[in-house]
Amino acid sequence: MTNDQITPEQPQPHLGSLAVGGQEVILTRAAAADVPAIVALLADDVLGQGREHAGTDPRYTEAFEAIDADPNQVLVVARAGGEMAATAQLTFIPGLSRGGALRAQVEAVRVAADYRGAGLGEAFFRWMATYAADRGATLMQLTSDRSRTDAVRFYERLGFVASHVGMKLPLHASGPTASASAESEPHQTRPGP
């Protein structure tokens, strides 16, 4: 995809709309021009503030282009009165397990401070579940940081079950930061081309 195709002038594909507290919220796929505002939302958060950079950092542009080029990624922005009110990324993951189930994974959910507590988060999730089911997904999944106890309660209220432990491993170019002892290190070949 060339930059010409993702200029802000191109209309953003409409995905749906919600009525929240009497206000219309318009859902679209994110455009390149939305990236700084999405990054600002990601950073306006107790965990996010320590791990995001300026929204104009070229790493975000590259990541946006990878998302936008992949039909299994749907980066959604929710706007109320022209203002960005919320964002989330849906990833569709085909798999063999659970009878060949298509999973819809939700990452990077944020509701802008001015729009919290008004029901937008719940309406947005219900819309995402409908959208994902319409695309054939039979399971929606997400992980929430253990420290976000309010978020876990919110998801449980929507019907999510906290059945799993979510685990993360930072990777470095030289491999994992594993702490396992050296004698268990296997002989490894580099991945093929």
Added chain:
Amino acid sequence: MTNDQITPEQPQPHLGSLAVGGQEVILTRAAAADVPAIVALLADDVLGQGREHAGTDPRYTEAFEAIDADPNQVLVVARAGGEMAATAQLTFIPGLSRGGALRAQVEAVRVAADYRGAGLGEAFFRWMATYAADRGATLMQLTSDRSRTDAVRFYERLGFVASHVGMKLPLHASGPTASASAESEPHQTRPGP
């Protein structure tokens, strides 16, 4: 992709190899012909046995074709002496958060009963971490059912941190199975085309 391109006669792309307990383990991308054996591995499990069908069920063929057509999915099979010893699926997820981090998610990990306890699982994970880092991922993530306490300890030994709660919501064609009350139901439009 036509079926001709995924016949068992086509050589499976080689990904790497491991030496585990003096035996060579060959890693390849899964081919269509591997699907029944992968499904048998998924089903040979206390949780999997209740949720898988016969490996020849067309839902698995369709799911395999979706995986195989998506460059962000890598369904790996590990063979020792021609026998399927392990499988796992890697999904590469581009995203804006954490500075535009590319995530490598691991799903559907299984080691065949005859190969457990010999270090294959650890060698396989170390290989996956290297492969993912070589493709530019800076974070590997997975969820493990809370009831698999041995698995959680295994992942912690590899350096994974159990920082998150993994939550799942079954989806039905009509939307989520949410238990929230009707008065909070938002007005929703159907997703656009």
